[in-house]
Amino acid sequence: MSKKIVEPKENATNRLEAVSDGVFAVALTLLVLDIHVPETDPTKLLDALIRLLPHILTFILSFLIVTFYWTAHHVIFNSIHRSDRYLLWLNAFHLLFVVFLPFSTAMLARFHDAPLAVDIYGFNIILCSLSSIAFWLYAARNSLTTGDLSKSEIAMVALRLSVNPIVCGLALGIAFLNTTAAILLYLATPVWYVLTGPNAAAGDSGTWQLPRPWRRR
Amino acid sequence: MSKKIVEPKENATNRLEAVSDGVFAVALTLLVLDIHVPETDPTKLLDALIRLLPHILTFILSFLIVTFYWTAHHVIFNSIHRSDRYLLWLNAFHLLFVVFLPFSTAMLARFHDAPLAVDIYGFNIILCSLSSIAFWLYAARNSLTTGDLSKSEIAMVALRLSVNPIVCGLALGIAFLNTTAAILLYLATPVWYVLTGPNAAAGDSGTWQLPRPWRRR
């Protein structure tokens, strides 16, 4: 055991994943703080709750979107086995945009008819996606990943991660015509990812996952 | 060690459990934010604290109920050894309903005499239970579980998980007659689970746990 003690710690990404999971978990839970108990007479509680509906719906929207990014983070880091200083910081920028979502969500709930608020929300999502593409490409190009991924495999994962920011980019424009349509587009990619792909264990030929080493498991 | 580096990460559910534990921990702790320090004269502090009693009691109620769901999650995932995309999302819906509980709790504390608020709380609990049954049955039917569970064992766990939503379903109706009785019914299943079963290590023939592989430990 004494030999073990002098070795450096295994699994160079476990604390990166631990702090990321912590940030995701807190971000998910903080979303509910935007739903305030109405100050009203008990007899008018139903009306007050109906007025809360935008806050409840945006809570659900953002919960699904944060889960979507957590899922992507989880799948990507299943293929990353080493970290370096740049990866820590690229991941930190991703978390920065995730942590900003409770604010964007509260903005959206309060001003769901204002294109500006809808676009801030969409822009926040786009930054979450772009930053996840950034740390994926950085890790893949700097040999921090598991196994021997080919250039086309690396590009395919990046391409899949790019669907969401492209759809949300379109939604930024649509928000000026119809805010509800833009909001539904923000939800489109997560729903598509949940529904598509075979009913297989994580890592087996689904939409998100990386092909080879994980598939073997 | 170089061989280890190229292997994918072990234990496909550990990040799912980590983010779930994080969400449970934050949800448990956020409950206390509903108990506000009274703005009062120090001489009238006792009266002010007595008026806080509904908030303190619902805090304790929800702390026990969230712990109940954490315990169930813990026991169920002791028998799940693999995750896939659907399991991640079924688990996410479970967490969505758990995260909503601090709001339902604050509603209940503020409107504990209003059947509508009492029923929202109960409906939230029912959704927590149904979503836990969903991820259990999904995992068990898709070979994500440990060992060789028989159909009757899988059904038995689901049946035990169904007691709480059935009792709470009854409470939804009772709330229109007596809100206190409904609230006590919400607490009934967790208390029953704590009290019943042999004084044995987790996994040994208790109320919640799964029978075979764990029992051997």
Added chain:
Amino acid sequence: MSKKIVEPKENATNRLEAVSDGVFAVALTLLVLDIHVPETDPTKLLDALIRLLPHILTFILSFLIVTFYWTAHHVIFNSIHRSDRYLLWLNAFHLLFVVFLPFSTAMLARFHDAPLAVDIYGFNIILCSLSSIAFWLYAARNSLTTGDLSKSEIAMVALRLSVNPIVCGLALGIAFLNTTAAILLYLATPVWYVLTGPNAAAGDSGTWQLPRPWRRR
């Protein structure tokens, strides 16, 4: 690897520790939410900050006290290798009292001259200590602990854990004479634990730790 997959998960207390660490971490951090930025003119900022002093001091007090309980939890669970349903719930009650501390702290900061608020804080601490003694004795008496602890060793740990509630019990009475003296007594045991004991690795003959199996490490 397929053999590994069907085995139940190792380390029956790791999720109990994970969720506890999460609760401790959130409780430690929520304490700062009681210190509000003063609404004042920039030229009167110093005066406003001086008025914040009770909130800052109780923040530090509670941070040290929560850390004290986390340290105790950490040391105790170093000797517990299995969990069962009762241990999960005894631990949950401990966490319930820890989670209540941010409220007690805010009460103390606002009403630091009122014996009632000082006693609520002290009573909260006493409940934290008693619940930690409860899960320790339960684990030790039900073979959930590591190694072969003698009855006297088990009792010694419980005795050491009892110093804090006894000192705080005295402080409950002293609060009616002098609230500052009572608050200082709440801090006495944590400070004593930090200062006493040899400068040794955790587990070596210190005040808190368990003697045998750990010492060998």
Added chain:
Amino acid sequence: MSKKIVEPKENATNRLEAVSDGVFAVALTLLVLDIHVPETDPTKLLDALIRLLPHILTFILSFLIVTFYWTAHHVIFNSIHRSDRYLLWLNAFHLLFVVFLPFSTAMLARFHDAPLAVDIYGFNIILCSLSSIAFWLYAARNSLTTGDLSKSEIAMVALRLSVNPIVCGLALGIAFLNTTAAILLYLATPVWYVLTGPNAAAGDSGTWQLPRPWRRR
């Protein structure tokens, strides 16, 4: 397996790291709570958002600074393999100063023109740095570290950790001349650390990391 059960738990720093990661994650996420949704007419939303800018910029500043301390903590603990009671408490004091940052940040956002608020923020950062130097030196001098670090290696890490408090100490004075310049100086060291150093895996000859045992990995 029975033999494994009676052994004490491995990795004496994993819970210390877990609770620290939790505190860092919550502190990072709480920062966003200082950005409040403006109460305004939707047509004046852009003006209201521009008034939010100091809060958004200080949010980003503090997110980067807390990440900086998390990175430092991560790198330092990669070289620490054992903990003792004093290390737990030195680490706790570090976390105390990290947890205080959301308050200092909110102060800075509200009073970014007031030297007093700018200096409180800088002093908070200095305490974060000094406490990290303290636990590093304590661990290195008490054989809690991995491998055989020479005195000059230990001193070099401490020296690198000292750059930030020295720069921030200068900023404390500059704040009385120009608050913006002081705030930019607070950001200087983190930016310098991100930009400098080779594009290498963590542990390889970078600015922060410890030289020998990690490099081998």
